[in-house]
Amino acid sequence: MSTATTAASTATTAAITADALPARNRALPLGRVTQLRLVRSEWTKLWSLRSTRWSLLVAFVAQAGLPVLFAAVKMSRWGQMSPADRASLNSIDIAGAGWRLSQLAIGVLGVLVISGEYSTGMIRSSLMAAPKRLPVLWAKLGVFAAVTFVTMLIATFISFFGVQAVVSQHHIQHTLSDAGALRVVFGAALFLTVLGTLCTGLGTLLRNTAGGIAAFVFLILVLPGLVEILPTPLNDQVNEYLPSTAGTGIASVTNHGLHLAPWAGLGLFAGYAALAIAAAAVGMLRRDA
């Protein structure tokens, strides 16, 4: 009888003041969602997937190992190379060129970190836990960018020292204190980091792994080829401002006839990424999950 009375009075109270909760012994203290906690959650999410670990491993091996392999091949052919070819070899450029392969793994991972949530429905769990939505996107971008930057920076350092060790047999090695060397090492890691966040933006917009990867491949790999169809010199003028061309200038000490300075190019590339992320943020807020 007393139970019935309590239930009835609870219902009445609740009907009058909507925020009145029935007295219930909480097993847990009331918590709060914070940006730092979302970062911790995204860290767990990132490392608890096999696809992440594989993508990062592939990117690391490509970024650290490919330039060393390239340098070794060049050194083995040193005898057959013309003096002009020998002179054109720059060991800093070689060390920074790992992005040509690692960008694929980083780009795919950038798409996957968010498209994987949309395709499996996980995004609904994420947004139920953090209904304000955008902090989830910031946490995801922040964790992914930090992990990419740190791993790619370490990989590029390994590449740098590896390449210098290999080319020292023909005395064309450089040191980190040589002009542009540090910029190339940090720049290569920064380019890949910005590329990754650009791809996360694309993945958030398209909510689909295949679509996101297609958009990334088109933007970074296909578009420069298409622009070549334009009449000269228009093709070169446009090409310089494309995301991939603008962004990769920083990973090389040789200026390939570009007007954009390395840091300005990276800035432009970051601008493209910011645009994609802004569009993604608006879409995330406005569209149904």
Next chain:
Amino acid sequence: MIEVEHITKRYGDKVAVDDLSFVARPGAVTGFLGPNGAGKSTTMRVILGLDAPDAGHALINGVRYGTLTAPLSTVGALLEARAIHTGRSAYNHLLALAQTYGLRRSRVDEVVDLVGLHEVARRRAGGFSLGMGQRLGLAAALLGDPDILILDEPANGLDPEGIVWIRNLLRGLAAEGRTVFLSSHLISEIALTAEHLIVIGRGRLLADTSVRELVDQASIDSAVFVRTPDATRLRELLAAHSVSVAAGSGPGRLAVHGLGSEQIGELAAAHGIVLHELTQQQVSLEDVFMRLTGESVEFHANAPASAPADHLELAA
């Protein structure tokens, strides 16, 4: 406490939810019933702030879901479409959710044990059976010890033992003063768990009632079948009682609406009319449900056309 106020949600031209209002109160299990495609899942997504309604709003303890400061402690939800990354282990899935809220790791172990997933917690969720997936979803819903539980077809894929387990679990949670709101397309299942029912069809509210009232109403509405050699005289007597009498399927048979079998029997006895048969039609909860939603079923099987109203006679 969940308050849904005049929610309308369209997807393109299709109206999924149409001016729907209801309240789910604390301390009780509220069933949310409707045929497939009636708009149950859409309504739940709107309540959870995942989908934005075109009109109206839903309130959780008086505020919108999006403005909750402690979402996991306020609402725990299990959605029909699984909301779990298939590549992640059950434990890591729950851990990632717990971390958004600063919950201890031991709480993850607690809910894993509670739903009986201890053995498989380190396995990838993609390999889970439907029943295991439901248990994992339920573990996520219970993680923050929420005041309100919103569960979309929680018994889906559970074996009979699991169904009894979840029924008792939900009743227990409601008895602790929580609001339990669960959807189903099976009235027999929900009637065993819920005290209150919200019935919808084609996005519209069809009934907002207690399970008991619904059953009572159904038996009042149901027919009493009478067979008597004196059908004409009985028919005249009944006509005086403002009840509807229809000719039954055969000579001397009547179908009476609006009067119980007791009254009919007493009336016949008082006037010396012999009855060969007096049957109160047995109305099952499924019949009630079919009658309520009959016209609003979204996906009809390609069966011979029969008006929904005929169903009661067929069932009898």
